[in-house]
Amino acid sequence: MTSLHDVLPAPDVSPSVEALAALLRRRRTVVLTGAGCSTESGIPDYRGPGTRARARNPIQHREFMTRPEVRARYWARSLMGWPRFSSARPNAAHAALAALEQAGHVPGLITQNVDQLHHAAGSSRVIELHGALARVRCLTCGAQERRVDLQERLLALNPDFSHEVLELRPDGDADLTSEQLSSFHVPACRLCDGPLKPDVVFFGDNVPVPTVEAAFALLEEGDALLVVGSSLAIFSGYRFLVRASERRMPIAILNMGECRGVELADVHLEARAGDALPRLVEALARG
Numbered sequence: 001m002t003s004l005h006d007v008l009p010a011p012d013v014s015p016s017v018e019a020l021a022a023l024l025r026r027r028r029t030v031v032l033t034g035a036g037c038s039t040e041s042g043i044p045d046y047r048g049p050g051t052r053a054r055a056r057n058p059i060q061h062r063e064f065m066t067r068p069e070v071r072a073r074y075w076a077r078s079l080m081g082w083p084r085f086s087s088a089r090p091n092a093a094h095a096a097l098a099a100l101e102q103a104g105h106v107p108g109l110i111t112q113n114v115d116q117l118h119h120a121a122g123s124s125r126v127i128e129l130h131g132a133l134a135r136v137r138c139l140t141c142g143a144q145e146r147r148v149d150l151q152e153r154l155l156a157l158n159p160d161f162s163h164e165v166l167e168l169r170p171d172g173d174a175d176l177t178s179e180q181l182s183s184f185h186v187p188a189c190r191l192c193d194g195p196l197k198p199d200v201v202f203f204g205d206n207v208p209v210p211t212v213e214a215a216f217a218l219l220e221e222g223d224a225l226l227v228v229g230s231s232l233a234i235f236s237g238y239r240f241l242v243r244a245s246e247r248r249m250p251i252a253i254l255n256m257g258e259c260r261g262v263e264l265a266d267v268h269l270e271a272r273a274g275d276a277l278p279r280l281v282e283a284l285a286r287g
Contacts, residue, residue: 016269017276021283023224023250023267024105030222031097032240033111033118036229036255040091040274042084043115061205064197065139068186071195076184078198079154079161082147085115085133093228094121096277101125105284107222110215112230112237114200127215129207129236131200140194147198150187157185207236219243224250229273232260 035045063070090098098121100106108125109118114133118126136145155161161184189196201207219225225244232238238260244251245264252267253259254276262268269276 014279016267016271017279017283020226020252020254020267020269020276021280023252024226024280025284025287027223027250028107028221029100029105029224029226030219031100031106031109031226031228032230032237033097033109033113033228034230034232034237034255035113036231036257037093037097037111037273038088038091038113038115038117038229040093040272041088041115041117043088043113043117058203061202064202068195071197072184072186075154075186075196076158076161079151079158082151086148088115088117090117090121091274093273093277094118094123096281097228098122099281100277100284103281103285108218110218110240112234114198125218127211127218129201129211129215131198133198133200135199136196137199138189138192138194139197141189141192143189143191144199145190145196150196153187157187201236215240216243219247222249224252227251227253227255227259227265228277229255231255231258 035043039045059070059074064074094117097106097109097118101108101123108127109123110127110129111118112129114128114130116128116132116134134147136147136150137143138145187196188194219240225240227237227241230237232241241251241261241264251265252269253262253265254269254271254273256270256272259268
């Protein structure tokens with residue numbers, strides 16, 4: 001667990017962070033986080049600054065479900081990408097959000113991330129909109145398996161597979177060449193021999209209804225909404241900004257780069273989450 005004591009900055013607080021603190025002070029603030037909260041931990045994003053230059057194409061749900069070769073490509077890439085993805089550690093932003101929850105400022109988090117770094121930092125109430133890569137489930141019988149256990153099976157089936165990773169991707173997989181993919185063997189469900197899928201919501205799929213309902217219920221408990229590190233480009237996150245605006249809740253956005261719906265925000269701060277959030281903790285602690 002990351003210690004907030006290790007990441008707090010010097011006492012000076014910028015006026016923009018002071019404005020953020022003024023908006024959220026004495027309000028129970030529900031937090032919505034996106035990939036920008038984890039980029040400082042080494043996990044890339046799809047829509048942050050410089051993303052277009054990297055030309056990333058996300059995994060598409062329909063292709064994964066209907067094309068065995070797409071599943072094989074995903075699991076081959078995942079075999080290479082998983083060690084680096086799973087070794088990522090919480091950064092100062094995760095630690096600060098956990099501290100805000102522990103101090104009673106934040107009743108819970110809604111996250112679009114699949115890395116579980118909020119849990120690792122000590123946040124106790126986290127709603128994972130898009131699931132978690134640490135879990136794998138069978139598409140036929142629904143049985144679940146730990147991703148760390150599947151990694152052992154992937155390695156056993158592919159002992160000679162090249163371990164060269166060209167580039168880690170946001171889905172926890174990696175870019176590989178066609179030659180590396182040609183002889184890859186895909187493990188199946190241990191119970192029914194069905195195909196396996198990471199327990200995440202790929203692009204083109206829908207967030208499960210119970211998850212959406214739980215997230216809206218959490219939002220109802222809050223007096224304000226803080227968006228951290230999300231461009232809000234996709235509806236799964238943007239809907240909560242809309243609901244908060246309809247409820248006339250104060251809204252703050254902390255994000256680098258373009259962000260949908262900034263006109264609905266009372267405070268918009270363009271800064272690194274790992275820089276601004278520890279200062280917000282300090283400002284709120286001063287009362």
